[in-house]
Amino acid sequence: MTTLTSPKATDSLETWLSYLEKSHFKPIDMGLERIRDVALKLNLLNPAPYVITVAGTNGKGSTCKLLETALLKAGLRVGVYSSPHLIHYNERVRIQGQPVSDADFIQTFDYIEQHKSQSLTYFEFGTLAAFDLFRRAKLDVAILEVGLGGRLDATNIVDPNFAVITSIDIDHIEFLGNDREVIGREKAGIFRQNIPVVIGEPDCPASILQYANSLNCQISRRDVDWKFSVETNRLHWQSANANLDLPLPKIPVPNCATAVAVLTQLPFAITNEILQQSIVETQMVGRFQTLTQQDFAKFSRKPPLAQVIVDVGHNPHAARYLAERLQALKQPQSKLYAVFSVLVDKDLSGIVEPLSTLVDKWYCAGLEGYRGQRGEQVLEKLHNVLPNANAVSFNSVAQATESAFLQAGREDIVLVFGSFHTVADFMLWINK
DSSP: OOOOOOOOTTSOHHHHHHHHHHSSSSSOOOOSHHHHHHHHHHTOSOSSSEEEEEEOSSOHHHHHHHHHHHHHHTTOOEEEEOOOOSSOGGGGEEETTEEOOHHHHHHHHHHHHHHOOSOOOHHHHHHHHHHHHHHHHTOSEEEEEOSSSSTTSGGGGSOOSEEEEOOOOOOOHHHHOSOHHHHHHHHGGGOOTTOEEEEOOSSOOHHHHHHHHHTTOEEEEBTTTEEEEEETTEEEEEESSOEEEEEOOSSOHHHHHHHHHHHTTSSSOOOHHHHHHHHHHOOOTTSSEEEOHHHHHTSSSOOOSSEEEEEOOOSHHHHHHHHHHHHHHOOTTOOEEEEEOOOTTSOHHHHHGGGTTTOSEEEEEOOOSTTOOOHHHHHHHHHHHOTTOOEEEESSHHHHHHHHHHHOOTTOEEEEESOHHHHHHHHHHHHO
């Protein structure tokens, strides 16, 4: 067996990340014993005086982003740890709204590598790096986005002051199970004794409530303790203590409403003005993102005639939301061309079915990496679900997109979706 040589502090971030990908015997190794052991040794279990942990099937990233924006506007020092990244690894750790530099990542990677007492996965190593960077930055608040599940996720070695669950649906079956009650209990593993808990899932599994009650958590539930509606292009949010008239967000409305439920309960001065400004400004790259002619003007790539939308939705819950948005957008005379690919372990059937009546042609693309698959494999699986679908396959997202761009007319829509990897490959292509 070949022994890996640790990188040096003078090596590049790419070298370090390549090493981290190979340094543990399996990519996902559920359990907190190893990472907690290293965190204890390095004193990384308290990355900030106040910690908000956010779990859920979908909506975590945009919920964290709105929380971050509002807390920064309130004058606090804020760090966010999220995953996965879209283009650059640096996106995973933001301090004061900015991604951490290569040099700072390398410094903390080198520190952990020299002092760790256990073998760590890529995600575990990155999580400890985030905590070390947060500790050095002397934050007021750290916002932690759970990577997978909750109970056994690496982020859960830290005891949060506030816990959030955005949504519950079936995903990561091999790790979390295929039952909403079981999945809900896994995600509720981020709860701690007596802390406030916001639940944005309207159909809340009983397992979440049972566990929250067993810990005497202060539960705040959507449609029970707070509710929202959209009227005349405004978001109306209401609880027993607040009646808010807010602008329509650029992020999904349920995620915005969940973040508002958190912000109204935090022990910080979040004024109505801060809330309004934060909602207007918060947006997410790759979440139902429409690329304009101005966006393409930044690149050497010639813009297509069609409207282009990119979305990282990679599970049935996200696909259903995407279908709702597209249904409202698509005109009777327009065609929808979908550049599509998913990782091999994802529920392709559950992702494509909600869009089956909307997509006029599928452009199935190959993805690289150990969880990727060839375009022909994606096409074969698509036809198993939708036998009559008009679909073709390509080696890469770039080739698939180029073909879709050539086919689509001025009234049409090109949708690039199915995975963070699909959108990342597209973004890299148009940036070349």
